[in-house]
Amino acid sequence: MSASDDPKSTGQATGGAERRFRVVGTRPVRHDGIDKVTGRARYGADVSLPGMLHGKVLRSPHAHARIVSIDASRAAALPGVKAIVTGADMPQVSGATEQAGEGTSNPRWLSDNILAKHKVLYTGHAVAAVAATSPHVAEEALALIDVRYEVLPHVLDVRRATAQGAPILHEDLRTQGLPTPSDQPTNVASVVLFERGDLAAALRAADVVVEREFDTAMVHQGYIEPHNAVAQVNPDGQATVWCSTQGAFDVRHFCAQILAMPLSQIRVVPAEIGGGFGGKTTIYLEPLAILLARKAGRPVKLVMSRAEVLRATGPTSGSHIRVKMGATRDGRITCADATLLYEAGAFPGSPVWAGAMCLLAPYDIETLRVEGYDVVVNRPKTAAYRAPGASNASFAAESVVDELAARLGMDPIELRTRNAAREGTPTPAGPRHRRIGSVEVLEAARRCPQYLSDLNAATGDGHLHAGGALTPPAAKRRGRGFAIGFWFNAGLQSSATIGINADGTASLVTGSPDIGGTRTSCAMIAAEELGLPVEHIRPVVADTDSVGHTDVTGGSRVTMATGLAVYEAAQDVKRQLCERAAALWKTEPGAVRFADGCVVASDGDTPKLALAEIAKQLGRTGGPVVGRATVNAQKATGAAFAGTLVDVEVDVETGKVDVLRCTVIQDAGRAIHPAYVEGQMQGGTAQGIGWALNEEYVYDDEGRLLNAGFLDYRMPVALDLPMIETVIVEVPNPRHPYGVRGVGEVSIVPPPAAVANAIANATGVRMTTLPMSPPRVLAALHAAGVGVGREETRVAAAT
Amino acid sequence: MHEIRYSAPATVPEAVALLAADGGAARVLAGGTDLLIQLRAGTCPARHLIDVKRITELARLEWDASGALHVGAAVPCWRLAEDRRARATFPGLVEAAALIGSTQIQSRATIAGNLCNGSPAADTTPALIALGAVCVAQGPRGSREIPCESFLLAPGRTALQPGELLTEVRVPAPAPRSADCYQRFTPRNEMDIAVVGVGASVMLGPDGRCTAARIALGAVAPTVLLAPDAAGVLVGTTLDDAALDRAAEAARAIARPISDMRAPADYRRELTGVLVRRVVAEAARRARGGK
């Protein structure tokens, strides 16, 4: 069976509350756990082949320059160097934009990003690659490649990039989405606009209007494992690539496209992956590894350094956002106006469209106007990052909502609840919300232990660094903040097969790389359906020749969509087992059903057979049973909401903000493996707090990234965070047999706004720039006249 | 990383001979937690590393009869941080040693290496200067002593002559009713480089008034600064708020920080005052017998 466009037709009664689960909702140890705690699990960089060479990539020192010439002859002469590739080795490819994974892709831009042809567009842009007998020799060879550049003026900031006379990155770029097409060279790749109602009139009629401008810094996904790729190319052109990726089929597709190879000539083997968060849904090294391996006639491994990861891969957009909202005195948000400018990086494709769609999605607002601009700048090409585009937008909108609540004298959660989007509310882009859990999330937030706790009761020394003990009480201010966030969740395509073994155990094959425990959540679904213990299912993530097409591990989709394929494959197994039983019992397949792990005849007399018993007889009833299913899960998606509640302490003498307590409240639809659902909630929250407080790309005047390392790209360490409390809300997704919505992304959306709201609550000062790093907070406190007067020092802390 | 030679001499004279023989191409390898990063980044041209961790006398952490602490050049931070007497006697120095990098880094990094790396943001350097510590260097022409505050000449440059090896750091015995403290400011609670670091030691008279003080400022100038004026205004006071404010003001006055990706200059200058107040107040509390 295949293609379930309407999963309800095969799924069972939705809503799930009626169904009693045996496996779903339990917390088994993950199947790949032992490999991962013993060091046996093989990640991309752990792959090693006989005769393998090591590659390194030469990168641009300039933010914007024309490549005048590349002379690699001295490098080629270095003993141990076996192959060198430059842009000249890349085929010409089409410049047409296409839909790919969660966003769009353009083969020419992708190709140009992987290896610059005529121009370099950011510091770190790849210019050449070398394969040699050791990584040290390859590195020495890079220093021997002479590249002559003609340096061009560069632009890093979206507002400057959209101003008259800005340096132009792509001479042939024209703005898409304008009402009247323009033929002017521009850095604005596209414009998106959602409008409804008479905004000017609605603003005039509003009792309270709040308008603010926000800036957010470019930030990186920060996965701990750098990008890697190993390639082997046979003399007949057959290539095999081992790499850490969120989507082996996407790697195959992109490589085939930009190297002009048929899909069948490339096999991609997804290794274990050390984090991705969206950043490993595209390609960087894979085509270079193929080209080098083909030239050298030997396998080649490329692994990025951390500096390369930060300079040349995946950040998400920094942005400039203006939001204006109007409300009535009784707390009804009547209108909103927002303009978003997002950094795309060196090539078009920021998530501004998602930001524009998410910005007001938690609310029911009659009149609105949201305009988004995708702007190219001389920074690395952005890649997906956990609910791409939504955190920036939420920071702006949720800060303004919070300020509205303050102006109206209303409890901020009450204001949100009063205006919450519900089933049937039109989204900013037009389509109506389906069954969503926004109100349930808000209600759960008001019931959670942190919300009910006294802000000043927390000791706050559970995690603080010893130095914090020297902060005088008068310098400490505490505050509590809340924000809510929305994310669509993706559907996309997945395949799954379940093979029944002769002893009644099963193997489960999917094509979804497992970043956070999805092997086990998929196995739990199979176990639930087949009535097996979850340990009797062996889940395997297969390569591109061993399973049907499966889209990326992204969009919070694996447990929902690949899980749906597993669910359907299990139905296929059950159907086949019923047929076998019918053959054994010499009855009609329709007279046999599968229940509680057994085939049962409807006559009521025939003794039922457990799966293990019928499995023994497969050979003589027609051969092996393999259940399979493929799905396009677009029509099974369910949107997600999360709320973040955060208590902070601000040191008003240093501007440092410490998170004392934090709770994340999220609608999972249905939590298959609650421990890994909590893990997603906690991880996204931690990333959101890092984004809020310290993470940012810092450039010098020449457009060089100054903090390209983990020391100065300040991601939170264990001592920066408290325990992250979780509240799983389950408002089942009516379009999924178990009600699953997907949990991977939305938790990163509200934290920046929640932290800003907590700072405002603590100090009365509204932060409008991310990160809210100590120097920025202190400057804002000074500007507002907040600090410790010398006379105050002797007064007890008054918050 | 470019090719390197590695030597692990067993004695100080051997190490000095190797250093002297290889001119500018040799560098001492102690903990290696800065050096290996620099070598890999291509910012250190050294071709010959001389590992001093096999030299027994450099691995000594000892107290002499006068109560002075001798920290051998190969003593990693953790040994200082776990030394009971050091924790009781020089809590500020121990605080600084325990702030350097992570547990992993503290397993390797040395106080001497922290000095020799020549960073103005080194955590132990202000603590050592506040305590009046002295560097002992051994060279082809014998041994000499250099006060810690004179050891750094510029970022990455020290007072060591070619062929000279820093063999130990000596911290003089503390006076009665004295105590030290070190604190740095970093945006993260760990794994960060000081935006500003302040070390201070204060000595009190029997009447509780300050009789002597030393204050050192990290990360606010090309080298760690001794702040004699800031310390001077404390002498004769009860270390009350007004005195702390004057010390903070005097410290801010000599700070000449740069703006970089870690913090803007004006922020660093302001934090200098904040930290001086906090650190001196804590040192005073300890000197009064507070635990």
Added chain:
Amino acid sequence: MAIRTQVSLTLNDEATDFLCEPRQTLLEVLRDELDLTGSKEGCATGDCGACSVLLDGRVVCSCLVLAVEAAGREVTTVEGLADGERLHPLQTAFLEHAALQCGVCTPGFLVAAKALLDRNPDPSEREVRYELAGNLCRCTGYDKIVRAVLAAARTMREANGGGGRARGE
């Protein structure tokens, strides 16, 4: 070709020899020469802890140790934590508490946590967070890791007779 040096050491309780160039780090040799790929390279600057190993019982970043420096020393990697097929209590606790998602930081955390519990069998939450601050995890927000370490500490104390010092020194 660069000159290679022979290094003898004790690696996961076994006497081991290898040849290496002086410029090769311990991490490089473990991974590329000895095929012990459990230790990961996340940054090569000592800032992430993914390459943590024990060197004479102290936790170090193996990316910041030259392989030649390990001569005559005892090195323990994540591959040496389990006792044959019997997992170390920390490994069990990480599995039971879902303390890993992608798992790439896990070896470093386990090694660093072992070093911590070997010295301090009854750490507070704050001590765990402080001692493990050199290990970056981007997936979990640390919550479940900290819980797993505290749980493993409890298990190990109970196995050792239930003792343990009082909180706070």
